[in-house]
Structure formats: structure tokens, C-alpha cells
Amino acid sequence: MAPLPFWQLLLGLICILVAGHVLAWWAWRALAFSGPRLGRGITGMARRRKALAWLQRRAPATTRFVGARLTVERFSGLPLTLIAGLAVYLVFLGAGLLEDLFEGEELVQFDQHVNSALAVVRNPHFLEFAGAITALANLETLIAITLVSTGFLWAHRRFAYIPGLLVTVIGSQAITYIGKYAIARDRPDFLTFASASTPSFPSGHATGAIAVYGFIIYAIARDIPGVRRRFELAYWGCALIALIAASRAILSVHFASDIAAGLLVGGFWLLSGFALTEYLRQRADMPGR
Template sequence: MNRLLDLAKGLKDDKQSLLTVVLIGVLALSIWAFVAIASEMREGELVRFDRGVFLSLREAGNPDRLLGPAWLEEAAMEITALGGFPVIGLLIAMVVGGLLSARLSGTALFVVLAISGGSALSSLLKLLFGRPRPDLVPHLDVIHTASFPSGHATISTLTYLTLAALVARVVTRKRVRAYLIGCAVALALIIGASRIYLGVHWPSDVLAGWALGTAWAAFSFIVLSILQIRRRGAGAREKD
């Protein structure tokens, strides 16, 4: 019986270790993508790409007019708000409140540190790069900061991936887990796309934001996984 319990524990640890390896791969790939985009942006290699994608969403010869029906602009403004600090802040406050009421203070602290840390990093990088906002068309949303990387893309990717992954950890069915992660990814994608559509970010800003948000979410869960593995190891040693 003891051997079966040891085997089951080993399989669980192997799964945790495999997840950590996968997260490290995601982290490395996301960091590489961000660095590559940032390097190309600074060297001016993305001007043609950015302008091409940007203007493809506007009427030819009249970039002040968006392509698509009138309601699409209003929808984009409502969607883009899902990645803004007021909505994200309110969402996190409700999630943290629920976790605290369930006496999951450790998870609540993880959510706060992960998302606030990613937000701080995004703001710091904006100051570091200091890229001006697009000036080809009027901005259809209020802006206060520099352009690179997109804060909305970064924070929405980080927040929704983190929350989806936390819920997925307690879900047993793989399809449900995949659905949760898929919804988080889709939400981050449409929020980032809305920033380009509204004329407040270059496409490379958003691509870099997606990469940065994914990297920080992966990093946060790597730290969480390592802490959990160490805690289980310490618990096992105390029992021995």
C-alpha cells in the first residue's frame, strides 16, 4: 500500500515538474518574442509593417474613417475598456475579496503580486522605450502614457490568463481547462486588436504587450509551482 502511495505521489510530482518545464518554455519563447519586437522597433524595421496594418483598417485615401459599420467603433471602445485599469482593478478586487472570504489568502496574495508586478513592469518599459503614440489618425480613446508596449494588451493578457489558469488548476476535465485558457487568450486578442482599431497603438505595441503579458504570467506560475514543490518536499521531510 505504501508503495502505491509513493508511486501516486511521484506521478503527481512528475506532472508538476512537466508543467514547470512547459511554463519555462513559454517564458523563454515570450521573452524572445518581446526582445525581437523591441529590437526591430528601435531600429525602425517595423515602420512599414506598422503603417501597413494600421492603414488597412482605414478607408483608402481617408485614414480618418474606419472600415466597417458604425456600431463596430462603439463595440471596440467597449471591448477595449475590458483591458483598462478601472475594469481590471475592479475585477481583481472582487476576485481577491472572494479568495479572502474563502480563506485562500495565499492565492489572493499571488493574484495581487502577479498582476501588480506585471503592471509595474509594463509602466517601467513604457518609460524606458518612450515610443510616441500613432499620429496618422485621431485617437478614438483617451491616452496618458507612451505607446510601447501596449498596457492594455499586457495587463489583459496577464490578468485573464492568470485567472483562467487558477480556475483550471481545480478543474479535472481537460476540455474545460482548454476552454478556460482559450477564452482568456481570445479576450486578450480582441482587446489588443481594439487598441489598433481605435488608433491608439501601433500593431507592434500590441504584439509586444501580448508577449510581455504571457511571459509574466508564465513566470508567476513558475514561481508558484516551485514554491508548491518545495512546500510538499518540506512536508514530506517533516513526516519522515
């Protein structure tokens, strides 16, 4: 299958980003308007004594625990509950993906099909573009960005963010490289100028991109005012992460499942970094500290 012309590929990418921007802004606005009301509604339901009087009499400790987990006034309430639930969900997704890799031929066939289908985008000029994008998540680049980000956080006295950043980066990279050599999956055939020497599963570039850039997006967006500013930062940051992940498959150095596994590993540790940072921020804001 002959690759498409570069201008068609570039125009298609621009259209995808623009369409994604419109849809994401609509979803963001819907969440911004309905999320707080939903959270207050859940909390209010937990506090309605008439509806829950029988539960309070029979299990007062359980009632207090559930109410504390659903409150929106503290990070340890509903926000932490949602983060923990999502983290557990990512673990189950990763376990299912790993099981399919070892026990099912369908995943292997799917990976081969995707790799073959991507021949249509392997235009030499588009491959150069993909190579420039993928370089943003090389290990050396991620280490440098992490060190610079730590320095900026320290200089701006945002000390609560530094442990979360380090936990996110170190934890995600450690699990990734343990998984690579424990599973020892062969990489796809190198069909472009790109190559790699480490095992294929999971993708270290995908892991590092979502861990490092995801935490930087969070650290910047956490305290800047304005819904629109936060959205633009989050969308284009996530678009960069998606482009880095896609570039690994386009360059034929990873299968699609390698990339998915890397995003799951990085996402889990990113949520862990969020939780640690918010916990430290909450402690720093407590009276008497």
C-alpha cells in the same frame, strides 16, 4: 477605404470565433491524449540505465539533474522546465522586437500598413463595440478585478494563488510603464473617438488583459474537473484577451508591435505567476506542513 457594414463585421467575427473554437478543440484533445504519454516517454528514457549507463558513470550529478528536470511526477520537473523555457523564449522575442523597433524601418512600415488596413473595420457601430471591449482592460477595471479576485481567493482559502496573482499583475504593470517612458514611442494618429496620454510601447491594455484575465482563467481551470470545461474556459478567456488586444489597434491608439510587446510582457509575468503558485501549492502539499 470605406468601412464594411456592421453586420458583415459582426458575422466575420463570429465565424472567426467558431472556426477558432473547432481548431482549438482539436489541438486541445490532441495535446490531452499525447501530452502525458510524451512526458512519461521522456521520463522513461531518462531512467533507462542501459542506454544512459555510460553517462551515469561519467557524470552522475548531471544525470540526476536532467532526470529531475524531466520527471512528470512533480511540478519542479518537466512542467517547470517547460515554463522556464517558454519564459526565456518570450524574453528573446521581446528583445528582438525591441531591436527591430530601434534599428529597422521595416517594423515601423509594417505598423503603419496594419493601421491603414484596419480602416475597413472602423465602422462607427463596430468602433463602439471595440470601445466596450477595450474598457475591460482599463487600469481602473483591472485594479478592481484584481482586488475582487484576491478577495475570492482569500474567502475560499486558496492562499497559494494570491502571491502569484499579485506578482503577475504588479510585475507586468511595472515593466510596462517603465518601458513606456523609457522608450517614449509616439502613438499613432487618433483616427477614432479613443485617445490616450501615455507613450505607446508597450500596450498596457494588452499587458493587463493577458496578466489579469490569464491568471483568473488559470486559477479557475486549475481545479475544475473535466477536459471540456477547462477547454471552454481557456478558449473563451483567450478569445476575450485577443479581442481586447485587437481593439487597441482598431481604435488606432496602438500600433501592432505595441500590442505584441504588451502580450509578451504580460505572458512572461503570467508564467512567473504560474510557477510561483505551483511552487507554493507543492510546498503546502508536502508532509509535515
